[in-house]
Amino acid sequence: TDTDLLFKDRVVVVTGSGGGLGRVYALEYAKRGAKLLINDLGKTTINRQTYNAADLVVKEIKEKFNGIAIANYDSVDTRGDRIIEQVINEWGRIDVLINNAGILRDKAFNNMTEKEFTNVLDVHLNGSYKLTKKAWSYMKEQNFGRIINTSSPAGLFGNFGQANYSAAKMGLVGFAETLAKEGYKNNIMVNSIAPLARSKMTENVIPKHILKNLGPEKIAPLVLYLTHETTKVTNSIFELAAGFYGQIRWERSAGQIFNPTDENYFTPEAILNKWDDITDFKTDIKPFNKKSHPVELSDYNALITKAKALPIQNDQGSLKI
Ligand code: NAI
Missing domain, CATH: 1.10.287 (Helix Hairpins)
Incomplete structure (x- = not known):
C-alpha cells in the first residue's frame, strides 16, 4: 500500500548483525527490499559445527526473503572503514548505517582496568566513528543518509558496574547530536536509541520473567521508521523496550x-x-x-x-x- 515503508534498493549496513538486535533489524530491512551488509566478527556453533555468525544471517536473508546480502567479519574499531568500502565496491552507495556492534566488560569502577575501560570505548564509540567517518562523504554527495547510534539507558542514566559502557554510550549520543546538525542540510538524519531487549548480552543479566517480554522484534520498528527516506526526524534520542516507545530530551x-x-x-x-x-x-x-x-x-x-x-x-x- 501507499503507506508501506519500503527500502527497495537502499544499501543498509548493520554492525554486529550476526545475532541479537542487529540480526532482527537486518531481516526486517531485507524483507522490505534493502541490500544488506551483515557485519559480525563472532562465531555461532550449531551441532558442533562452527560458522561465521554473519554468514548464517546472510543465508537466512537469502532463504527467507530471496534477499540480497553480503557478509563481513571485520572488527568495527580496527577496520570499520573497510566495511563501508565493501558496500561502496559492491553497490556504489551507503544509505543507512546502524552502529549496533557492542560488548560488555562490566566491573565496579574501583576494580576496572584501563584496558577494560578503553576496550569498551573502542568497540562502541571508536567503532561507530570509523564507519561513520567513511560513510559521511558518500552520504553528503548523495544528499541522503540515515544513521542510528545505539546508546543505552545505562549511558543516559548510569548503571552500577558500567562506567566504561556508560561513557561510550553517552559519547555516542553527543556524537549523533553534532552529526545531526552538520548533516541536516545534506538530508542526513542522525538519531540515538536506548533499547532494552533479550539477547546474548542480556540473557544472563535480566531475570527470566522480564526477558520474556523483551523481544528484539519490538525494537526494530522504530529503527526502520527513523531510517526511512520519508522520515525527517533528527537529533533525537528514543528509549524503547517491551513495546514501549518514548522520546528523551534535555x-x-x-x-x-x-x-x-x-x-x-x-x-x-x-x-x-x-x-x-x-x-x-x-x-x-x-x-x-x-x-x-x-x-x-x-x-x-x-x-x-x-x-x-x-x-x-x-x-x-x-x-x-
Ligand atoms: P549481542 O551481543 O547479541 O550482539 C552484539 C553483536 O556485536 C554480537 O553478535 C557480536 O559478535 C558483535 N560484535 C561485538 N564486537 C564487535 C566488533 N568489534 N566488530 C563487529 N561486531 C562485533 O547484543 P545486543 O543486545 O544485540 O546488542 C546490540 C547493541 O544494542 C549493542 O550496542 C548494545 O550495547 C546495545 N544495547 C543492548 C541492550 C539490550 O538490552 N540488549 C540494552 C542497551 C543497549
Whole structure:
C-alpha cells in the first residue's frame, strides 16, 4: 500500500548483525527490499559445527526473503572503514548505517582496568566513528543518509558496574547530536536509541520473567521508521523496550539570572542563596534540544540582555557575613 515503508534498493549496513538486535533489524530491512551488509566478527556453533555468525544471517536473508546480502567479519574499531568500502565496491552507495556492534566488560569502577575501560570505548564509540567517518562523504554527495547510534539507558542514566559502557554510550549520543546538525542540510538524519531487549548480552543479566517480554522484534520498528527516506526526524534520542516507545530530551531549569554588572554577585554564596531557583524545574521549563538546530548563542545573549535589564536586587545573594 501507499503507506508501506519500503527500502527497495537502499544499501543498509548493520554492525554486529550476526545475532541479537542487529540480526532482527537486518531481516526486517531485507524483507522490505534493502541490500544488506551483515557485519559480525563472532562465531555461532550449531551441532558442533562452527560458522561465521554473519554468514548464517546472510543465508537466512537469502532463504527467507530471496534477499540480497553480503557478509563481513571485520572488527568495527580496527577496520570499520573497510566495511563501508565493501558496500561502496559492491553497490556504489551507503544509505543507512546502524552502529549496533557492542560488548560488555562490566566491573565496579574501583576494580576496572584501563584496558577494560578503553576496550569498551573502542568497540562502541571508536567503532561507530570509523564507519561513520567513511560513510559521511558518500552520504553528503548523495544528499541522503540515515544513521542510528545505539546508546543505552545505562549511558543516559548510569548503571552500577558500567562506567566504561556508560561513557561510550553517552559519547555516542553527543556524537549523533553534532552529526545531526552538520548533516541536516545534506538530508542526513542522525538519531540515538536506548533499547532494552533479550539477547546474548542480556540473557544472563535480566531475570527470566522480564526477558520474556523483551523481544528484539519490538525494537526494530522504530529503527526502520527513523531510517526511512520519508522520515525527517533528527537529533533525537528514543528509549524503547517491551513495546514501549518514548522520546528523551534535555531540559533546562527556569534558572536564576544574576546581574552581570555587579561583580559582587558572582560568589559561591550567591549560588547557595539561590540554589532553589537555579534548580527549579517546576516553572518555565525550556526544552534544550531543538529538533534540528543547535542551541543558538543568541539564546544565551537573550538571557544576558534580560539580566542586564534587571534592577540589582538585594536578595540576589551577595556575600553575607
Ligand atoms: P549481542 O551481543 O547479541 O550482539 C552484539 C553483536 O556485536 C554480537 O553478535 C557480536 O559478535 C558483535 N560484535 C561485538 N564486537 C564487535 C566488533 N568489534 N566488530 C563487529 N561486531 C562485533 O547484543 P545486543 O543486545 O544485540 O546488542 C546490540 C547493541 O544494542 C549493542 O550496542 C548494545 O550495547 C546495545 N544495547 C543492548 C541492550 C539490550 O538490552 N540488549 C540494552 C542497551 C543497549
